[in-house]
Amino acid sequence: MSAIFLRRGAQRLACTFPLFSTKPKAPFVPSPSTTHPELKQLLYQKSKVGFDKLDDALLVFDQMLLLKSKLSVVHFTQLLTALVRMEEYSVAVSMFREFRVLSIPVNIVTFTTAIHSCCHLNTLDYAFSLLAGIIKSGHVPNVVTYTTLIKGLLSQDRPLEAEHLFKKLIRFREILPNVVMYNTIIDGLCKTSNTSTALKLLRKMEKLGCRPDAITYTSIIDSLCKERRVDNALDLVSEMTNKGISPNVITYNSLLQGLCSSGRWEDTERLLTEMGVRKISSDLHTYNILVDAHCKEGRTKDAQDVIEIMIEKSVPPDVITYNTLMDGYCLTGKMDRALEVLNTIRSNEIWPNCYSYNILINGYCKRQEVDNAINLLRQMPVEGIKADVQTYSTIIHGLFQMGRHNEARNLFHEMLKQGNKPDIVTCRILLDGLCKNRYMDEAISFFRIMECKGIVHDVQIHNILIDGLCKNRKLDEARNIFDKLASRGLQPDVKTYTTMIRGLCQEGLFEEAKILLSEMETSGCLPDDVTYNTIIRGSLLNKRYEEAVVLIENMRAHNFKADASSTSMVVDLLPKEEQEEQDPAVLAFCKWFFQQVYHLLTSLSYLLY
């Protein structure tokens, strides 16, 4: 793999336009003498970019109230839009309420803007009550209104309700879906790992006469890339191009990400060249993807070169760029360089964020320098940055790995006290830490609590507990949890079965382990090499040498290789010179097996004579 080709590729990146705007910003002059044409001009501009400060928006609102009779619903809606541009959603909702109280005219656009704000505030109930309000006040919700609500449902992880609403709208012919509505649903499907359904909807919309656009394709292409199906994604690019739909910079960014994370560097370079040919300028995302690709491969020097190109091309690196670079340094163990980057950020007037600290903290924990990590945690509030779940989880994990379990548990409680909700990762770390340190009672009660809170509803965390119980000789409890999986709507995976098989073998229940292995196969869960190695070790532990031979042959038939763990026991029993054999599993086994037969025969002959 060439270490510099990407750098050369980066140098060939298409030129970008200068970032600075040629238009000077309209000065904001809030004064009681502002006339209504001035106000209208201002609102027109601010509805595009938002106000610089929230106070400015509120002052304008006061002015508008004084000139109320000269202004229309459009102007008040523009003010609301400006607040949305500033991401001041709660202010937007309060202001919308104020409109209603003050009998300021509103229409479907105003309502839809308010609904959009509610969706960002996770107050979907209020969004739907606004929908009811629209109908009650004689307005007619349109395709934009419903698209906004569907997007809200999807981003709140309520895909079933979104689907239900969409189907209802079609069935009752409330609206004719447009490309944006289809795109919203297609993206929702993609983001919930239903890419094939998304692809079906793409075909359906075409059949129904709605022409997909670059965004439709980009959503699906991005999803395919994230599923590592980059070739399928590239096929879709050809398809869209053949239909006269041009991929845009976002399409290319998705593809670049996909190619880079599959290590397909030559294709990456080809794609960068293609972008240049098509006059598609690389943007901040493009460069950040390249910086990340270099860093993940440990090529921090090349990553730095990309950053230099960014500056040359007037695409200033942002906090994500530098965080990625820091992560690269941490990955290669260069903590001092990572800290240097943090200082570079500050001197460039880019504020470090929670990610910046999490990266450094993770770097220290990986090097088992947890105290340095904790120092950074304590420095965060000084900089006005609040530690998040990931910050705490990382350090808790680090502490457990150092065997400092009391501090780990204390930090977990501190995290709760700070108002951070543990997520599934925190729960895994804590449960694993408790199990490995033999706090089984605490582990079980923690599991129960998290279960009640609905946080631990996945197979992985059950696997951790089952493993912990087995290793602590609590097979019955492990079996109990295992048996309950199905009733919780969870399907045991390879790890679950393998862990149970290991547990059963350990307790001498080899027959039951074999039954579980065949159960696993009939349920459609294919054993992997770890499973085979586990049961082979189990057969050895339980002195079932003949079966071990059969299992090894079976394993070879499935093209799995016996690994060191499964063969080590056998190999240990062999004379030293035989341990160097290329395929120790079978050789060792035959040897051992014949030794046993020989031993048996000698015993028998001894008895006979």
Next chain:
DNA sequence: TAAATGTCCT
């Protein structure tokens, strides 16, 4: 005539 919906990066 002006206002509202959809795609990518730690």
